[in-house]
Amino acid sequence: MRTIIFRTVAPNLTSLMVLFSIFVLLRGHNEPGGGFIGGLIAASAFAIYGIACGVSPVRRALWFHPMAIAGFGLLLAALSGVLSLFQGVPFLTGLWAEPHLFGVPVAVSTPMVFDIGVYLVVVGSITSIALALEERDYD
């Protein structure tokens, strides 16, 4: 699979796919998309990068161990629910804030934080599995 064409295209493809996965993640609240499907797209991006250029460049590029990313995602998701403790509402209640960034209102919410958590869990765990499988073949 390590043809010159694939190796040249793969990094660009990967970055595009990761960008697209974040787009899918963020549009997920009211439209099709969300953390799970976004996470799968990002994980397949890393898998493609791994197939083209080997596993160690992916691990270097990710910086954190994929399982650590998954752990952080799980923590984020759990804490997004705990936030409602301080508002006197039940666990996992959606809380919203609308700060103005550069004059544009941006809706920030705990469901979004939860979804980012899901995204990271999926990215972390699927990438970890994919890299482990690829390692057998190439390294």
Next chain:
Amino acid sequence: MAGMAGKAVDISGAMVTGPVDPADWLVIAPVVIPVVFGALLLMFRKETREHAAVAIIGLLLLVAADAALLAHVLARGHVVMTMGRWLPPFGISFTADALGATLALTAGVVALVAGFYSIRDIGNTGRRYGFYPFFLLMMAGVSGSFLTGDIFNLYVWFEVLLISSFGLLILGSEHEQIDGATKYAFLNLVATTLFLIATGYLYGIFGTLNMADIARKASAVGPTAPIMTLAMLYFFAFAMKAAAFPVNFWLPASYHTPRVVVSALFAGLLTKVGIYALLRTQVMLFPAQRDIIAELIAWVAAATMILGALGALAQSDIRRMMGFIVVSGIGVMLAGLALASQLGLSATIFYAVHSMLVMTALYILAGLMSERAGSHVLHDMGGLYRAYPFMTAIALVLFLAVAGLPPFSGLWPKVFVVKAALDVGAWWLAFSVLLSGILTTIALARVFALAFWRDGATAAVEDLKPLRLGYVVLVALVVPVVWIGVDPEPLLSLSGKAAADLLDPARYIGAVFPEGGGS
């Protein structure tokens, strides 16, 4: 919601509008705490040195939350919280009653004790494989199963604890472990699939997954709905989880393969989650159907306890033998479920608490015995009494307790099961409880005679880890066993209360639907 900032929407029909009592958070804390700590441990998977300390802090918080929850339930009645401010049955409810809170607390205590033992038992390799994250996430699954008030959510927690238990089972990836894990994984996946099918079917019939709502509707619908099928499917699925005969063979095939502390945790906690689910579905949700299959449950119970004890007699590997003793205890709990009288159910709950403590301790003891005797095969063991008198004393207490002999915790639930069986004239069920007790006594007397009394050489001490932590952990488990045996009154009134709540779900339903509202 942000998009609706301008419009006033009346949400009182769908959502909780009043403030939530902060004490209600206690019902979700036993799930959130292990998840958060498990996630933290997963993030710092390579810093193995601090793992045990972080995990034990998490488990201490878990026990504190469980204890506070139980105290709250006893003082103020059922604690209910429905996630995301939705009203039940739309939101997922967590409902803690005396049964769930008692079992959650016992599970927490057992996990804490096992957490201390893991310092001795789990080396650096096990930690790098992720023992502690799996452990904490499994505890989240166990606590979630005991506290959730939604049957699909129960399925989710079953999956959480199952997936974590797979990870724990193959810690180290030895050949034997993979072999045991395959049987365990396959049969448990069959059971969860049945559980899921039954739940889908249930949703088709009732249009709700909230347990309080199901209990309400199941008693209201007539004989037209196929609830019998549901009750049977759930019985089969959970009996498989609880390792009841004839679907018990996965347990002795897999529980002897992992690390000692892992088998101890599994034996203490996992089968009891199956028993809990049986109590919840058969007694609270479908009592009329349970009455019809009561005789079947009773035969299954009798077969499970006697064949479990016979299996224990036939084993020469001490850890395999413990697996069969777990199975035998499941039979006693099923007998209480089959009788389903106030006394029978309270005996089941009492026995579940006793079994969690004693089975965990027995597996840890078996681990220490094989370590010191240099073998886990009974024929090669010997001389333990002369070399380790203190271990012998602990072993004697635990053996008597698990066989149901006085003055330890196993006596009372067996007495109550026998009495409950004789009350309804089921003399053969009472007889099988007594027979299984005798067979278990013989099996364990064999261990005692061969491993402790018989002369023999024990392993050289120099290259072994010190026993101190092992003894501390065992004493921590033996103290409640003796205490419950000598003074059973507090646990008896607790399990009696839990059984009364199961038999009359009106309080449970009333706690979830305070105004009798809902669909």
